[in-house]
Structure formats: structure tokens, C-alpha cells
Amino acid sequence: xxxxxxxxxxxxxxxxxxxxxxxxxxxxxxxxxxxxxxxxxxxxxxxxxxxxxxxxxxxxxxxxxxxxxxxxxxxxxxxxxxxxxxxxxxxxxxxxxxxxxxxxxxxxxxxxxxxxxxxxxxxxxxxxxxxxxxxxxxxxxxxxxxxxxxxxxxxxxxxxxxxxxxxxxxxxxxxxxxxxxxxxxxxxxxxxxxxxxxxxx
Amino acid sequence: xxxxxxxxxxxxxxxxxxxxxxxxxxxxxxxxxxxxxxxxxxxxxxxxxxxxxxxxxxxxxxxxxxxxxxxxxxxxxxxxxxxxxxxxxxxxxxxxxxxxxxxxxxxxxxxxxxxxxxxxxxxxxxxxxxxxxxxxxxxxxxxxxxxxxxxxxxxxxxxxxxxxxxxxxxxxxxxx
Numbered sequence: 422x423x424x425x426x427x428x429x430x431x432x433x434x435x436x437x438x439x440x441x442x443x444x445x446x447x448x449x450x451x452x453x454x455x456x457x458x459x460x461x462x463x464x465x466x467x468x469x470x471x472x473x474x475x476x477x478x479x480x481x482x483x484x485x486x487x488x489x490x491x492x493x494x495x496x497x498x499x500x501x502x503x504x505x506x507x508x509x510x511x512x513x514x515x516x517x518x519x520x521x522x523x524x525x526x527x528x529x530x531x532x533x534x535x536x537x538x539x540x541x542x543x544x545x546x547x548x549x550x551x552x553x554x555x556x557x558x559x560x561x562x563x564x565x566x567x568x569x570x571x572x573x574x575x576x577x578x579x580x581x582x583x584x585x586x587x588x589x590x591x592x593x594x595x596x597x598x599x600x601x602x603x604x605x606x607x608x609x610x611x612x613x614x615x616x617x618x619x620x621x622x
Numbered sequence: 623x624x625x626x627x628x629x630x631x632x633x634x635x636x637x638x639x640x641x642x643x644x645x646x647x648x649x650x651x652x653x654x655x656x657x658x659x660x661x662x663x664x665x666x667x668x669x670x671x672x673x674x675x676x677x678x679x680x681x682x683x684x685x686x687x688x689x690x691x692x693x694x695x696x697x698x699x700x701x702x703x704x705x706x707x708x709x710x711x712x713x714x715x716x717x718x719x720x721x722x723x724x725x726x727x728x729x730x731x732x733x734x735x736x737x738x739x740x741x742x743x744x745x746x747x748x749x750x751x752x753x754x755x756x757x758x759x760x761x762x763x764x765x766x767x768x769x770x771x772x773x774x775x776x777x778x779x780x781x782x783x784x785x786x787x788x789x790x791x792x793x794x795x796x797x798x
Binding site for chain 1 (some may be wrong): 642676678679681708709710712737738739740741743744750751752753754755769772
């Protein structure tokens with residue numbers, strides 16, 4: 422008699438088959454793989470460039486064109502100015518390709534960064550290889566990493582996009598402060614409205 | 623022209639002019655989640671299609687006509703469409719009102735100004751992380767959620783269809 426594979430095995434195979442199609446994105450606790458992207462100063466910047474100097478990284482997926490990113494622009498600059506010297510610099514990554522959003526082209530990024538005197542690296546993920554690994558879905562979208570490049574916080578900068586002074590919870594500041602005290606951020610995951618990052622067809 | 627004839631002409635013309643005049647688009651502002659939840663409750667047993675959009679979001683603006691078409695086709699069949707804008711209150715007169723005036727949307731429009739998205743987003747959908755456009759459909763205690771833009775009215779209709787039990791779904795299909 423011919424034996425059939427047990428249903429559980431079939432189900433397991435099916436689940437494996439399904440999960441193979443959708444690469445898993447980072448969740449809190451995952452170690453981030455190194456990446457290397459073009460900075461606005463013409464140099465390639467990789468995460469490992471920060472190994473010596475930093476206690477962690479505030480990775481912000483942001484861009485020029487999105488009004489929410491614009492609302493948060495000054496707050497992102499302030500975060501870097503406040504925390505870079507404490508060991509948590511900002512790395513900003515624009516995940517939008519120029520052909521979908523002309524305002525987010527490399528040249529426009531350079532222009533904006535110069536105008537606003539960005540104190541941090543502003544990298545272009547023009548080929549969209551990095552943001553999908555992170556699972557960034559909107560701008561702005563923040564990932565805070567520790568000194569081993571392990572994700573410790575994913576989410577919003579604070580809980581009031583329109584009126585910074587009215588924010589009741591400054592999520593990123595609270596998370597970095599907790600990490601500086603050697604504690605885990607709480608919350609470690611928040612949601613926010615933002616511009617959906619569009620995948621190139 | 624004789625004054626009387628002109629008067630008669632003017633009287634005939636007035637209602638015509640009045641009907642052509644662009645009517646200011648109606649909208650309400652909700653400052654907090656309970657107001658939106660109350661609106662959802664008010665739908666009762668109807669299918670309530672809630673689309674989250676913003677004037678500053680090009681894919682959102684592109685898909686608005688699909689929601690207008692859906693509303694039009696199902697208007698008599700217990701389907702309600704609500705367009706919830708996440709526009710900024712600070713740009714109400716500059717951006718939002720002129721947009722409504724230009725596009726003359728027929729669906730109900732709400733400007734939702736609750737800033738604390740980390741609290742209200744999971745109350746509406748656990749799977750939504752905050753990117754727009756996004757659409758939530760309610761019917762009784764059933765909820766379905768869609769992140770991102772619909773490509774056309776047919777795709778939107780297909781998404782809503784599982785909650786359209788008892789509603790004549792052939793309206794749109796028969797047109798194609």
C-alpha cells in the first residue's frame with residue numbers, strides 16, 4: 422500500500438512555501454545586516470562606519486516630498502544635535518526613487534540638506550534594497566539600533582505631528598534615554614500616519 | 623430688449639444659474655477618536671466603507687473617484703462611504719477647502735484631526751501601521767482592512783464584496 426504524507430507535514434511544507442515568498446522584515450530584537458548607500462556628500466556610508474564611535478543609531482526613513490516628513494524635519498535635526506554627542510547619531514535614508522518622486526532625487530536631497538544644514542548622513546536607497554529589509558512602510562519611520570545593531574525600537578518620533586510642543590509622548594527621545602540608562606525602550610513599537618513608501622514596479 | 627422681456631428672461635435664467643453654481647462642499651471636523659467611533663456605530667447594519675486619505679497624498683487622490691463610484695452604485699443598497707481626510711488643520715483654508723471645492727466630492731467627508739495616531743490606529747485596525755491610503759470596511763462587528771491604493775473601482779468592489787451579503791453585487795459587474 423502506498424503511504425501518503427501526513428497532513429501535518431503537508432501543512433508545514435505549505436507554510437514554508439508561503440513564507441519563502443515573503444522575506445521577513447526586522448522586528449525588535451533582530452540584528453540588522455550591514456548596508457552601504459550613497460550619502461549626499463558623494464561618499465558611500467555604511468552602518469559599520471559608526472561601529473567605533475556610536476552606542477547605537479537612530480535610523481530614520483524620511484524624504485523630501487512627504488508633508489509628514491517635512492513636519493518632522495526639524496525634529497529629526499534636533500534629535501541628531503541632542504543625541505549624536507551622547508552616542509546616538511541619526512542616519513536618514515530616503516527610500517523613494519527619483520523616477521517615482523522627482524522631489525526625492527539625489528540632487529534634490531543634496532539641495533534640501535544644504536538648505537536646512539542637515540547635521541547627519543542623508544542616504545539614498547534609490548534601488549530600494551535597504552528599506553524592504555527593515556520593513557519600513559512610510560515616511561517618517563524610525564528604527565533605533567543598539568551598539569550590536571540590534572533593533573530596539575520601531576515606530577514614530579512622537580505623538581503629535583502638527584504641534585511638536587503639544588506632544589505628550591516623545592517616543593524616540595524616551596527610547597534613546599532608556600537605552601542610555603541601559604534599559605529597554607517602553608514602548609518598543611508605535612504607529613504613526615505617514616506617506617506610504619512606494620515600491621518601484 | 624424690452625424691459626419686461628428682459629425681466630422674464632432673467633427670471634427663467636435664475637434657477638438655471640443657481641443649479642450650475644458650485645456648491646461649497648460640506649465636511650465636518652472630528653478632533654478625537656470617540657467622534658469617529660460614534661460615526662461608525664451610527665452606520666448600524668449598513669456596510670460602512672471608510673477611506674483614509676489626504677490632499678497631500680497623490681495615490682490617495684487618485685483612488686478617490688473609485689470610492690465615489692462605489693458610493694453612487696450602491697447608494698440605495700445600505701452601503702455608506704465616508705472619506706476621512708488626515709489633512710492638517712493648520713492648512714484647512716489653504717489646502718483642504720480649495721481641494722474640496724475643486725473636486726466636488728459627493729461622499730461624506732470628515733477631517734480627522736486626532737494627532738495621537740499611535741492610540742487611534744490600532745483601535746480601528748490592528749494590522750494598519752499608519753501609511754495612507756488605507757481603507758477599513760465595517761459591517762456590524764465585522765471589519766476588513768486594506769493598506770495601499772486600489773487600482774480601479776472593480777478592485778475596490780471585490781475587496782468590499784465579502785461584506786456585501788444581501789446587497790445586489792451585480793450592479794457594477796453588469797456594467798463591465
